[in-house]
Amino acid sequence: MPHRATPLVLSHRGNMPGFVENTLGGFRAALAAGADVLESDVHVSRDGVPMLFHDETLERLTGDPRRIRDVSSHELKKLDLGAGEGVPTLEDVLVTFPTARFNLDMKSPDAPHATASVLARQIAHDRVLLASFSERNRRKVHRLMPGVATSVSANQFVAILVATRLGLGFLVKHLVGRSRVMQIPQRALGLDASTAKFVELAHRCDVRVDYWVINEEADMRLLLDRGADGLVTDRAALAREVIASRHTES
Secondary structure, three states, X not given: OOOOOOOXXXXXXXXXXXXXXXXXXXXXXXXXXXXXXXXXXXXXXXXXXXXXXXXXEOHHHHOOOOEHHHOOHHHHHHOOOOOOOOOOEHHHHHHHOOOOEEEEEEOOOOHHHHHHHHHHHHOOHHHEXXXXXXXXXXXXXXXXXXXXXXXXXXXXXXXXXXXXXXXXXXXXXXXXXXXXXXXXXXXXXXXXXXXXXXXHHHHHOOOXXXXXXXXXXXXXXXXXXXXXXXXXXXXXXXXXXXXXXXXXXX
8 A cells, every 4th residue: 555645634533523432423434524544443342343443441431330242232322322322333334435435443352354255255456554552353353354554553653663763664564574564653663653754665565654643724734735645633633724725825
């Protein structure tokens, strides 16, 4: 997945005014606001269904301390997180938005297996990118779904950042391995991961670079000036406006 001439807007958890994160309403609003990709997270319910929810437990959004893995998919779907929205299943979202692209973070150890089953059933491998901080989950994804696009794990990113800092840029392609996207923060380990030099090196290795979570216009413009390929943001409409204005200016 090479870098793009027109940067992508990735809606972070479908965070949109008036909607709760990771809900069908939020995703629908994000697409209407100009998001190219819907970013979300996968945990697995008690009955083995992949659900789109960020946290391990329901506590932050509902006050319920139970873990997602201890609640059935039926009950999760019936919860009212706000505006009558429950926790959607991955399958519900793929069916509801049949042409949308998704960026899915494999949160739990069983997420890759559960996700693989749904993607196969929906024939949706070509419209998802799978990510995970966990190196173990990344390896599971490659084993279960060898053709799906992936982002580097946290371990890979750290190794790439250190290699670049030490002037060992020639190792980057090897460290990236089978992944073709880096979805990363602007800084890590006290190092700047958003320099034009870093992005250029990634592009030479045919790796796309997306940054998260970018919500300020100044940061959006800075990263785009440096060659960023995508912005993971809570402000999809603003990111779309910034990208459009740059094309008008040029």
